Amino acid sequence: MPSATRPTSLWRRLTNFCFIALSSGAAFLVLAPLAAIFGYLVYKGMGSISWAFLTHTPRPVGEPGGGMANAIVGSVTILCLGSIIGVPLGIGSGIYLAEFGRGRYVNVVRFTADVLNGIPSIVVGIAVYALVVLPQQHFSALSGGVALGIMMIPTIARTTEEMLLMVPNTIREAALGLGIPQWRTTLQVTLRTASKGVITGAMLAFARVAGETAPLLFTAFGNQFWNLNPNQPTAALPIQIFAYAISPFDEWHRQAWAGALILIVLIVVAVSAVRVVTSRGNMANNA
């Protein structure tokens, strides 16, 4: 069989080599910006984070010092409000999709959730402005929370559904076979089995909206001072970073980097924790 041992032609070897080089190059090029962004964040941010930055409110232009304490607390407030709205609704719809999922209605919900997930956050901002801010006549942390909560619902619903579908049917049948009513079966057996995955989904959604700026621009609006009243305009870390980044002052630029570093540390910690929890959760599900 001479054809079987014939060496691969030069052209074919060349294209193959180019392909491998290009695709490895693509991998490198994709990873490079990530390294650059993290490198810069740490390099620029570390120097600007200080105790004052974490405990003080912003100072007027020209005065050195000041910090983002109110923005950090404001972000936490808005995110808590958002989670209170988004997490129960998201998990509830996820359970419905997975456990009662038959027929056309459920497919429509699935599809709408996926499409809702892709709607620009700025559009969510306008809609919540029209729905909450206009009737109230003023900006508030609450409206910011509504915007972020709405953005969390579809993500959480879809991950919850996926995680519940991974629970073997035999577990449901076993519980129902013992005479346990449906609601207890779902909450205490099925949801509990999938709890790690469901929590992961909720945290991913949380991490995703934690850095959102656009929906907060006309809802929470931002604030230079302390405000703990959820019914008043409230500062948020991303808004503050945006305002400082586009300002012409070096001092504010430094603070923007510091704020960005704090924001990303919060998010990366959340995402990495999620990663650890999921890898364990999968093992538990397989076992």
Add this chain to the structure above:
Amino acid sequence: MLRFQTPVAPSAGAEPAAQEAASSSAPRIELHTSRISKYLDFSFRYSLLLCSVSIIAVMGLFFYELTSRSKLSITKFGFGFFLGNVWDPVSGDFGARPFIYGTLVSSLVALVLAVPLAVGVSVFVTELCPRYLRGIISFTVELLAAIPSVIYGLWGIFVLAPLLRTYVEPWLGKYFGWTGLFVGPAYGIGMLAAGVILAIMIIPIIASITREVLVAVPQSQREAVLALGATRWEMVRMAVLRNARVGIMGGIILGLGRAIGETMAVTMLIGNRPEVAKSLFAPGYTMASVIANEFSEATDDLYLSALVEIGLVLLIVTVIVNACARLLVWSITRGRTGRANA
């Protein structure tokens, strides 16, 4: 339960009998279910239904609010809104063409840059790279998706824009200036910077869908082509990419949807000047960034209504784009994940 353990002769008459027995055994289970727990089951189910209705309700409310709030501008300008070149809040003349143009061009630049890279990295991860690198690379790409848009913008202003201004744009102008796309002064900030930052932001979306689709290609297809003596490249081209192209298309459309609606990073990098310019070095303006910049300053009703109409257009376009992408991706991965609706 015991009934099924006793051997039943497989005759036509036995089956109705068994069904009868099954239905008669049902009330026995009912005895153990109290009325309260039945009520709880009912309310459990319908409160969950209510939760899921919220998703559809939100979508409906969005459409309703944006349509009703933009009625003023829709009735005043009609279709001319999309063709008008002038955006002048003072005289009350609003045309969205510069913003539509800016959104389209910056998204297009982003796609041109992102698609080859995203497909390349997915092919590298699924077909080429050693197993121990796989998890690390896909995790890192996922991290790219977790970085907030405002941080991309910050990095873009202080790192990417100077880089483009001093190195990339002069070089492009020198060698590719004849295309007319790379002429004029190099500001750094402009359409090109917005396109590059968008590309970095949509790569993880396209890459994660592409990887999912590539993994879904049956291993036997690869083995068959390799057994015929194909090189790696030929294997990827004939067995993998050909089978996965519809799904990759879905990923690309999904990335496009994200690029169209992306706000903060673009606002910080595109230069925010409502002009239609051919050169990519020139500053531009997108639909999302005009809303971000001007919405809270819009005082009179017509101005606000014009901005809301831009938002409505964004909503409609992204809904269509995402619906197409989802349908494409679903048609590929549905069988594999074994969804209930498959």
